[in-house]
Amino acid sequence: MNQKPRFGLYALVTLSVVISFFPIVWLILTSFKNTAGIYAWPPQYWPDPFTLENYISIFTNSPELLRYILNSFIVGVGTTAITLLLGGLSAYALSRLGMRFAGVLMVGILAVSMFPPVSLLPSLFQNFLNFGLLNTYTGLILAHAGLFLPFTVWMLASYFATLPVEIEEAARMDGMGFLRIFLTIVLPLSWPGFVATGLIVFIFSWNEFPLALVLMTQNAMRTAPVGISLYPGEYAFPWETISTATVLAIIPVLVITAIFQKQIVGGLTAGAGK
Amino acid sequence: MASVTLNQIGKAYGAVTAVEQFDLEIADGEFLVLLGPSGCGKSTTLRMIAGLESITHGDLMIGGKRVNDIDPKDRGVAMVFQNYALYPHKSVFDNMAMALKLQKMPKAEIAERVNGVADMLGLTPYLERKPAALSGGQRQRVAIGRAIVRTPEVFLFDEPLSNLDAKLRVKMRMELQELHGRMGVTSIYVTHDQVEAMTLADRIVILNGGKVAQIGTPREVYDHPATEFVAGFIGSPAMNFMSGRRTGDHWQIIDSDLVLHATERLQSTDPALTLGVRPEHLEVFAPEDAPEGPWVFDAKVKLAELLGADALLNLSVMGQPMLARVGGTDFPLAGQSVRVRIDPARLHAFHPKTGLSIHSEAKQ
Numbered sequence: 001m002n003q004k005p006r007f008g009l010y011a012l013v014t015l016s017v018v019i020s021f022f023p024i025v026w027l028i029l030t031s032f033k034n035t036a037g038i039y040a041w042p043p044q045y046w047p048d049p050f051t052l053e054n055y056i057s058i059f060t061n062s063p064e065l066l067r068y069i070l071n072s073f074i075v076g077v078g079t080t081a082i083t084l085l086l087g088g089l090s091a092y093a094l095s096r097l098g099m100r101f102a103g104v105l106m107v108g109i110l111a112v113s114m115f116p117p118v119s120l121l122p123s124l125f126q127n128f129l130n131f132g133l134l135n136t137y138t139g140l141i142l143a144h145a146g147l148f149l150p151f152t153v154w155m156l157a158s159y160f161a162t163l164p165v166e167i168e169e170a171a172r173m174d175g176m177g178f179l180r181i182f183l184t185i186v187l188p189l190s191w192p193g194f195v196a197t198g199l200i201v202f203i204f205s206w207n208e209f210p211l212a213l214v215l216m217t218q219n220a221m222r223t224a225p226v227g228i229s230l231y232p233g234e235y236a237f238p239w240e241t242i243s244t245a246t247v248l249a250i251i252p253v254l255v256i257t258a259i260f261q262k263q264i265v266g267g268l269t270a271g272a273g274k
Numbered sequence: 275m276a277s278v279t280l281n282q283i284g285k286a287y288g289a290v291t292a293v294e295q296f297d298l299e300i301a302d303g304e305f306l307v308l309l310g311p312s313g314c315g316k317s318t319t320l321r322m323i324a325g326l327e328s329i330t331h332g333d334l335m336i337g338g339k340r341v342n343d344i345d346p347k348d349r350g351v352a353m354v355f356q357n358y359a360l361y362p363h364k365s366v367f368d369n370m371a372m373a374l375k376l377q378k379m380p381k382a383e384i385a386e387r388v389n390g391v392a393d394m395l396g397l398t399p400y401l402e403r404k405p406a407a408l409s410g411g412q413r414q415r416v417a418i419g420r421a422i423v424r425t426p427e428v429f430l431f432d433e434p435l436s437n438l439d440a441k442l443r444v445k446m447r448m449e450l451q452e453l454h455g456r457m458g459v460t461s462i463y464v465t466h467d468q469v470e471a472m473t474l475a476d477r478i479v480i481l482n483g484g485k486v487a488q489i490g491t492p493r494e495v496y497d498h499p500a501t502e503f504v505a506g507f508i509g510s511p512a513m514n515f516m517s518g519r520r521t522g523d524h525w526q527i528i529d530s531d532l533v534l535h536a537t538e539r540l541q542s543t544d545p546a547l548t549l550g551v552r553p554e555h556l557e558v559f560a561p562e563d564a565p566e567g568p569w570v571f572d573a574k575v576k577l578a579e580l581l582g583a584d585a586l587l588n589l590s591v592m593g594q595p596m597l598a599r600v601g602g603t604d605f606p607l608a609g610q611s612v613r614v615r616i617d618p619a620r621l622h623a624f625h626p627k628t629g630l631s632i633h634s635e636a637k638q
Binding site (some may be wrong): 029166167170174176185189 | 311347355360361
């Protein structure tokens with residue numbers, strides 16, 4: 001296995017790391033440049049002068065960024081909570097209750113998620129307008145939950161499939177009902193699966209653009225991606241503000257990922273071995 | 275404690291029959307073993323009794339009460355699973371106490387019961403541990419303890435020893451035997467291991483393809499197998515079978531020069547039949563020591579395998595391959611000519627088509 005360093009493999013790994021990290025590194029570097037540095041030709045790689053001015057000015061000039069991030073956070077947490085609750089229960093029902101058409105239902109759920117969300121926008125907008133759900137957290141959380149539920153159901157159902165069913169049968173013999181088995185046995189045992197799925201849903205929701213753009217029209221209700229994308233004025237394109245805001249918007253996701261990293265790895269490799 | 279009655283019990287999945295309807299009466303305190311190859315319906319039958327599987331046909335009675343539609347927990351049964359099925363995130367104590375907690379038993383009483391059972395099974399030092407920190411044998415003991423704590427009327431065992439290594443399996447088998455002797459609770463035990471079945475059972479139910487092949491004591495199923503399947507399944511190594519055809523008062527064994535005298539005991543109307551004799555019922559002699567008689571034949575040793583106490587001889591008896599089990603000292607080696615005596619009283623005969631014993635047919 002390891003007698004020969006495999007240069008092809010390393011080259012490929014290096015290449016993919018460079019390609020995926022370049023935009024992020026460039027973004028971070030840009031956030032420390034001044035306007036002249038950003039437009040300098042030939043391009044400036046290391047910020048010169050290195051400045052924290054953008055970070056200071058974004059909090060003084062556009063304090064609404066914090067509001068955007070808070071909105072994203074509320075919507076992300078709400079979406080994650082709802083999808084995990086509903087997705088967990090339905091995935092458990094589909095994988096364990098021995099329903100006759102469980103397989104058909106699973107495929108149906110997958111089929112529904114094939115619609116491009118943009119195609120749903122007009123009717124969604126109209127309905128949300130009628131129900132007074134525009135510019136509410138509830139509204140966007142519902143929309144996101146609907147969007148990401150199929151994914152959640154599939155992820156969790158495949159996780160439940162890795163749990164030995166005998167444990168649940170033993171619980172039944174001990175006298176537990178289905179809901180109790182789910183809460184006291186299945187939930188603790190599939191915790192890594194829930195964390196991994198929840199994290200992915202949170203990131204999806206955090207990044208989601210079209211629904212957030214259309215359903216949250218008031219400035220105070222905008223989520224981070226939408227708010228940041230609307231920074232450009234009519235004549236100017238404030239790269240320093242955009243890059244700084246984007247860096248700030250990434251941080252919460254990074255922090256959460258770091259906290260739950262152990263569980264994600266456990267969740268994604270579940271069933272690989274005992 | 276209670277008796278268990280299976281009245282025309284059957285299980286079908288749509289058009290597929292998993293267990294064909296059958297009757298069985300399990301006496302109070304009996305140790306009954308369901309034995310058969312995988313896919314024979316033995317686990318399905320046990321799971322129907324447990325309440326984990328719905329019953330398609332028939333009535334299941336425990337202690338004289340029909341329990342078809344009663345929850346598993348209210349049937350008075352406790353089950354031990356093959357892979358232990360312990361709650362991995364709970365301590366040994368909590369694993370054993372779970373059912374009692376759910377019954378809302380007072381805490382002090384739970385502790386007393388769990389501690390008592392743990393003491394009996396030698397689990398007291400491990401009560402605070404998680405199952406992951408126990409060995410396979412200890413885990414299975416916890417699973418058994420979890421069943422005992424509930425003081426069920428019927429114990430159900432689903433291949434409880436299959437995941438253990440050979441040495442531990444023998445030890446646990448004896449513990450189970452001792453436990454049953456001490457507690458005397460009606461037990462239903464599923465296994466594919468005939469040694470477990472023979473040693474533990476009061477009676478064995480042998481299942482094949484969802485049908486009952488035979489119900490009997492270990493001695494009955496060994497001495498008087500009702501079908502060719504049972505004859506081949508019980509006993510190790512398996513019974514020697516040969517296809518024969520009766521001509522006059524002789525059986526000509528197909529594809530060999532072996533001709534046997536048709537005995538009175540095994541008469542049937544159909545001239546074609548399958549004859550069987552167990553490897554341990556063949557006597558092998560050196561040619562010069564061999565007795566004379568109509569049941570002694572020339573044979574050649576093709577392969578000799580020493581097992582320790584015993585040896586297995588692969589023989590060609592007048593061209594008919596047979597396996598003989600002989601003592602492990604001073605046995606003939608490969609290539610040697612020998613004489614073989616078949617014990618006619620130990621000869622079995624089966625209908626080649628139905629597989630039914632000619633003996634059992636005569637009785638019917």
